[in-house]
Amino acid sequence: MAVQGLGAIDQQYDGSALKIGIVHARWNKEIIDALVAGAIKKLKALNVKEENIIVQSVPGSFELPFASRSVLKDENLKLDAVIPIGVLIKGSTMHFEYICDSVTHALMRVQEETHKPVIFGVLTCLTEEQARKRAGLDPGMHNHGEDWGAAAVEMPLKYSR
Numbered sequence: 311m312a313v314q315g316l317g318a319i320d321q322q323y324d325g326s327a328l329k330i331g332i333v334h335a336r337w338n339k340e341i342i343d344a345l346v347a348g349a350i351k352k353l354k355a356l357n358v359k360e361e362n363i364i365v366q367s368v369p370g371s372f373e374l375p376f377a378s379r380s381v382l383k384d385e386n387l388k389l390d391a392v393i394p395i396g397v398l399i400k401g402s403t404m405h406f407e408y409i410c411d412s413v414t415h416a417l418m419r420v421q422e423e424t425h426k427p428v429i430f431g432v433l434t435c436l437t438e439e440q441a442r443k444r445a446g447l448d449p450g451m452h453n454h455g456e457d458w459g460a461a462a463v464e465m466p467l468k469y470s471r
């Protein structure tokens with residue numbers, strides 16, 4: 311069996327029949343905007359229609375699990391997957407650690423409760439520089455939002471249909 315690299319895509323998936331939600335926090339706006347744009351770019355590259363990409367925002371990453379569950383359960387939206395996007399940057403207190411840990415576990419619970427893919431789009435960085443690099447804001451750096459877009463297409467086509 312071929313060993314896949316980190317974030318390797320095993321084939322080109324066709325997202326033309328999918329409806330994907332993106333719920334993003336509003337902290338660290340410049341980095342968030344780049345990550346959201348990267349996710350949307352990849353979704354469109356995989357044929358997800360623009361009208362089937364539903365974007366909503368919440369105050370911060372701590373609100374991502376609640377909003378992700380809400381949009382997945384919304385019968386009017388009929389989403390196939392959700393990409394919660396947040397950027398957590400370590401400050402001078404333990405606030406960062408508690409939010410990172412609680413949000414990570416809560417997003418996994420949303421996935422288990424809804425049986426819908428919840429892509430982990432939360433950057434947990436020690437510095438703003440780390441976050442900027444992972445959003446592709448530095449020349450030559452890869453935008454992790456694109457990986458999240460690819461995962462949001464692959465997962466519902468593989469497991470939720």
Ligand SMILES: O=Nc1c(NC[C@H](O)[C@H](O)[C@H](O)CO)[nH]c(=O)[nH]c1=O
Pocket residue numbers: 335336337369370371372373396397398399400405406409
């Ligand atoms: O503190 N730092 C951050 C943060 N705090 C706010 C928190 O997510 C929540 O919105 C409020 O506590 C209100 O519930 N939210 C982030 O997305 N990134 C951070 O780096």
